[in-house]
Amino acid sequence: MENLCSRWSVTLIFFIILLTSIHLIYTQLFLHLTINFDNIKLKKSPQLPLRFNSDGTFKILQVADMHYGQGLITRCRDVSPSEFKYCSDLNTTRFVKRLIEIEKPDFLAFTGDNIFGSSTPDAAESLFKAFQPAIESGLPWAAVLGNHDQESTMNREELMTLISLMDYSVSQVNPFVQNLSGQRERALLTGIDGFGNYNLSVHGPYGSLFSNFSVLNLFFLDSGDRATVEGRRTYGWIRESQLNWLRGFSQADQDEHGECNHFGGSPLTRKTPPAPALGFFHIPIPEIRQLYYQKVIGQFQEAVACSSVHSGVLKSLVSMKNVKGVFIGHDHNNDFCGNLDGIWFCYGGNTGYHAYGKVGWVRRARVVLVELSEKEKSWTGVQKISTWKRLDDELSSKIDEQVLWDQNSEK
Ligand SMILES: *[C@@H]1O[C@H](CO)[C@@H](O)[C@H](O)[C@H]1NC(C)=O
Ligand SMILES: *[C@@H]1O[C@H](CO)[C@@H](O)[C@H](O)[C@H]1NC(C)=O
Ligand SMILES: *[C@@H]1O[C@H](CO)[C@@H](O)[C@H](O)[C@H]1NC(C)=O
Ligand SMILES: *[C@@H]1O[C@H](CO)[C@@H](O)[C@H](O)[C@H]1NC(C)=O
Secondary structure, three states, X not given: OHHHHHHHHHHHHHHHHHHHHHHHHHHHHHHHHOOOHHHOOOOOOOOOOEEOOOOOEEEEEEEOOOOEOOOOOOEOOOOOHHHHOOOEHHHHHHHHHHHHHHHOOOEEEXXXXXXXXXXXXXXXXXXXXXXXXXXXXXXXXXEEOOOOOOOOOOOHHHHHHHHHHOOOEOOOOOOEEEOXXXXXXXXXXXXXXXXXXXXXXXXXXXXXXXOOOEEEEEEEOOOOOEEEEOOEEEEOOOOHHHHHXXXXXXXXXXXXXXXXXXOOOOOOXXXXXXXXXXXXXXXXXXXXXXXXXXXOEOOEOOOOOOOOOOOOHHHHHHHHOOEEEEEEOOOOOEOOEEEEOOEEEEEOOOOOOOOOOOOOOOOEEEEEEEEEEEEOOEEEEEEEEEEEEEEOOOOOOEEEEEEEEEHHHHO
């Protein structure tokens, strides 16, 4: 009798183990291996073209140098010893979310070193974590690469491709060219250096005279990573092919605006000036060094780490005539704006907690506000461009507010 009982319990235990194993194999393995067609989704795209709000404003948040690693396990750099223990990449995430909440921007521009390649074994995962606040916000956003993004498992082309496919991203791997035969087809421009060169136009508010026209142009350039020139290591630079493209599209834009009345019966018959343009890239140009001897707004606390190659970027930008501001990153301890030949060059300042910085100098980000002018109760072209920074301190302090351009003072 006793014998029979123990044989029963052994059989019972055997069945329990067998069923548990089958269940585990099913849930842990089988479900992961089958393709669930319900989960396949298309990229979520924001409404394009970008557009001014009905109150005539368009606000851009610049996020520089997030230097994202793996998230919670990636420690902060250059914070005080007391802050170190509870500080990780998640502080960067929190800060970017807070910036979006406080400023309510219309557009986010990430100016490179979004991820810090050498701190992550998986570039794609790191990118998704870094851009999570942007993706969750549902706001249109764009990014360029810095010199550290590709130091992991993806090259620059792969990174820009993935970034361009993320939800609400309006980033492009490279510019499209309109097929000359007037077709709607667009082809990727070839023969341009780098990955992440593109332009975006911002149209006037719905219902305004300018609702079908660009009143503000945004352009993005790949400033490269590193290079060896005459045996010496230096940073990348913006190449002639990129400047050629930039001058080309600014010329096209000016021709369009110069062509007189394309406003379909509008009272505007005189020539309108070309829409102002704002540029975004990562590595500063050598000319920015001159600003050390000029009055700047913000802090100049670090040598400008630019390329040894002078490729004439400033000259090209000046020749375009409509460039009012350029926004860069790379030197985390600089957050100033300075003017060179009529164009403002502004650093974003340090946003990332895993990025090097200065203990006691709080993380920050730049905001750019563009406002239209109002004539006869209708919005017309851009009136004013201003900027300030937000700090990641207790009060989210707003500092260094300044006007970059005002149409009235230009005349
Ligand atoms: C990082 O985030 C944690 C959790 O919110 C916070 O306690 C800590 O003060 C933050 N550290 C810094 C340096 O902001
Ligand atoms: C325009 O597109 C057509 C059809 O795709 C192609 O055959 C033609 O070569 C294109 N033209 C240019 C200038 O790219
Ligand atoms: C970029 O500029 C060119 C030339 O002005 C224009 O044809 C094109 O539509 C612009 N692209 C975007 C996305 O605005
Ligand atoms: C803009 O284009 C739309 C669609 O083609 C048209 O209905 C509208 O009247 C245009 N608006 C202006 C101000 O030209």
